[in-house]
Amino acid sequence: MSAEAPLRPPAALLDILNGARRPLLIAHLSPDGDAIGSLLALGGILYRLGKDPILSCQDPVPPNLQFLPHTDRITAAPADEVDVVVALDSSDPSRLGDVYQRGRYSRLPLAVIDHHVTNTLFGTVHWVEPAACATAEMVYYLGETLLAPEVGPDWMANELATYILTGIVTDTRGFRTNSTNARVMALVARLVAAGAPLTTITDQVLETRTFDLIRLWGRVLQTVRLDEGVISVVNTQAMRKDLGGLVRPESLVSFLLGAQEAYIAAVFTELPDGPVECSFRARPGHDVSRLALELGGGGHPLAAGCTVKGEVEEVRHTLVERLRQC
Amino acid sequence: MSAEAPLRPPAALLDILNGARRPLLIAHLSPDGDAIGSLLALGGILYRLGKDPILSCQDPVPPNLQFLPHTDRITAAPADEVDVVVALDSSDPSRLGDVYQRGRYSRLPLAVIDHHVTNTLFGTVHWVEPAACATAEMVYYLGETLLAPEVGPDWMANELATYILTGIVTDTRGFRTNSTNARVMALVARLVAAGAPLTTITDQVLETRTFDLIRLWGRVLQTVRLDEGVISVVNTQAMRKDLGGLVRPESLVSFLLGAQEAYIAAVFTELPDGPVECSFRARPGHDVSRLALELGGGGHPLAAGCTVKGEVEEVRHTLVERLRQC
Structure with a gap:
């Protein structure tokens, strides 16, 4: 594996951050470990x-991320006297939710x-780095x-190392994605040496269910x-009737791709209010993000999703046909 | 996390290996990635x-490890003119099988x-290092x-780095066990920088099913x-009748412990010839190896197993009671 160059933030971003007095940092809706880790x-x-x-x-903040220090500093309340806004790990402004008024x-x-x-470059200054394994x-x-x-x-x-490693573990699914390279692993070794508790993070982020x-x-x-070549499952409301509000079979789609x-895996989840949430994963060489984008969703070539209307088995039937061409 | 000291092989072992002309290296029965990786x-x-x-x-060599270079050099044939025997990743001599005559x-x-x-120290020279995350x-x-x-x-x-990383990824389940520390992660970064293909290894060892x-x-x-606190499943012969000789629900026990x-997870598998294979995992602070040893098996405090006679649901009933005390 070649030695990947370190990532370099653009000067315009550094200028904005250096000049800020009271910046408002926003992580995306339904935050995951990369959103919360990057924010903290x-x-x-x-x-x-x-x-x-x-x-x-x-x-x-989801329960499995509440082990992180200072999550109580994260708020959904409106902020006054802000002079800069920073959107983190968010590919379009809708991901910021109402806190971005x-x-x-x-x-x-x-x-x-x-x-x-798939970032839509919706800001005034951008650092969008698809070569990064995580925003963290x-x-x-x-x-x-x-x-x-x-x-x-x-x-x-120690705290910064913990936050950053949480983001990396989340988005690489524990160093299992193709974005995991020698640059990332050298950083991981540095973060662990600085005191980031890798096994606690992995347990909380990936192994807690x-x-x-x-x-x-x-x-x-x-x-x-x-x-x-397309492996798929459906997840109906009836299956979840005694499961106390649980909706998604988290991480099942990656398991199926094993x-x-x-070469492609899909989970079709009948949402409580009717439409079907479609979650796709692909092996390298395939691209599920184009289909997801066409259907109003988004993501990466190897991991994307969308929400469509229809009966869940019919949606599976139609989209499995499409996925075979991806 | 404190900086763990590097591991140091004992002089007696170095003397034996330095003096050998034609050493016979043996990996254990039903070899996994650490057995094959250490052997190669x-x-x-x-x-x-x-x-x-x-x-x-x-x-x-299992199919998912055949991506490793030179697995064709591994043989079960008797060897002549051997002057030293080396047992790898094997806690007792029965694990060596018939190749150790x-x-x-x-x-x-x-x-x-x-x-x-749990190594029984069955050799003439021993390097048994429970602090190591893997024999590799x-x-x-x-x-x-x-x-x-x-x-x-x-x-x-490159090849050596690949073999060693395969052993580490296998036994740490992709850096998720408690044995994963700063020493291990610094080594992992070095192995990846030396060309070991981490994502290929992880895919093959942990994500291929x-x-x-x-x-x-x-x-x-x-x-x-x-x-x-004890989560368990049973795996009967009837469940597997159309699954072409498949026996074990590989890696399910770790999933359950999530x-x-x-705090303890157990899988009870009805083997084709009758007895029940019991696979246990525990969270830190518990110890399932003592029960496994008592029942004729072995392992680590957090991961152990044994094979016992009996009807599978009765075995589950009896052993879940015992596991609650572990």
């Missing part, structure tokens, strides 16, 4: 630079920091650029089908 | 030291290299000690039960 890490870096960052997310903040600089190739990896390089010259080589406190989720997997797997006979 | 890595190191190692294993080799030095705390990690330090002084800092060829295995998971998960309500 960038917040910590800017705080140590003497700024007064507001950490914002419309949805609450466009009218109110529309005159402010909007910096977009993201690693999704980009935030590490922001810290190295902004904070290290101020506080020296020990800039990466409820007994009800395990029961849902069992039921959903009864519907597994293999159609010429089938050696398959 | 130590074979490569000794070969580059000018020796004529025999690479031996009674069972064939005790009568034939009983006068030869037997070196035991293993990281299982120990083989790395053997290479550093034996080969680096001979061939210089570039001793770790057959469509039939996925169907078996679905059926076995229908029997999932949670008894005061249940946040559980």
Whole structure:
């Protein structure tokens, strides 16, 4: 594996962050470990630079991320006297939710920091780096650029390392995606040496599930089908009637893609209000993001999704045909 | 996390290996990625030291490990003119199978290299290192000690790095076990930088499953039960009748331990010839190896197993009671 170059934030982004006094940082709706990890890490870096960052997310921090220090600083309340807005890990403005009140903040600089190739470049300054394995990896390089010259080589406190590793573990599914390279693993070794608790993070982010989720997997797997390389399941409301509000069979789609006979995996979930949420994964060489985008969704070539109307088995039938061409 | 000291092979082991001309290296029955990875890595190191190692294993290399270079050099045939025997990743002599013909080799030095705390110390020289995350990690330090002084800092060829990383990924389940520390992750970064294809290894070792295995998971998960912190399933012969000889629901036991309500997980598999194979996993602070040892099996405190007689549901009933005390 060739030695990948370190990531370098653009000067315009550094200027905006350096000039900010009270930046509003926003992580996306339904936040995952990369959203929360990037938010807390960038917040910590800017705080140590003497700024007064507001950490914002419309949805609450999920229970499995509450082991992270200072999640109580994340708020959905409106913020006053903000001078810069920073969108994290969000490919379009709808991902920011109501905490980004466009009218109110529309005159402010909007910096977009993201690693999704489908990012719509909706800000005034962008750092979109599809080569990054996670937005948190980009935030590490922001810290190295902004904070290290101020506080020296020990800039990466234990907490920052924990936040950044949480983002990387989340988005690489524990170093299993194709975006995991020698640059990433050298950084991971540095983060663990700085005190980030890798096994705790992995347990919380990837290996924590409820007994009800395990029961849902069992039921959903009864519907597994293999159609010429496309493996799929459906997840109906009826399957979940005694599972206390659980909706999605989390991480099942990646599990399905492990089938050696398959090159694309799909989970079709009948949502509580009717439409069908479609989650796709592909092996390298295939691209499910184009189909997802065409159907109003988004994502990466190897991991994408969308929500469509229709009866769940009919949606599976139609989209499996389309997926075979991806 | 404190900086763990590097592992250091004992002088007696180095003497035996340095003095060997034609060492017989044996990996355990039903070899996994650590057995095969350690075997190929130590074979490569000794070969580059000018020796004529025999690479031996009674069972064939599993399909998902055949991506490794030179697996065709592994044989179950008897070897002549051997002067040293090396047992790899094997906690007792029964794990070596018929390729270790005790009568034939009983006068030869037997070196035991293993990281299982339950190792019975059955050789003439032992390096048993429970602090190692994998036997392959120990083989790395053997290479550093034996080969680096001979061939210089570039001793770790791409192939060696691949073998060693395969062992580490296997036994840490992709860096998810408690044995994964800063020493291990620094080594992993070095192995990836040396060309070991992490994502290929992870895909092959941890993420490759057959469509039939996925169907078996679905059926076995229908029997999932949670008894005061012990989560368990049974896997009967009837469930597998149309699954072409598939026996074990591989890696399901680790998945079950992810249940946040559980501290111990167990899979009870009705074997084709009658007895019940019991596979246990525990969270830190519990110890399932003592029960497994008492029932004639073995393992680590957090991962152990045994095979017992009885009807599968009765075995589950009895052992779940015992596991609640572990």
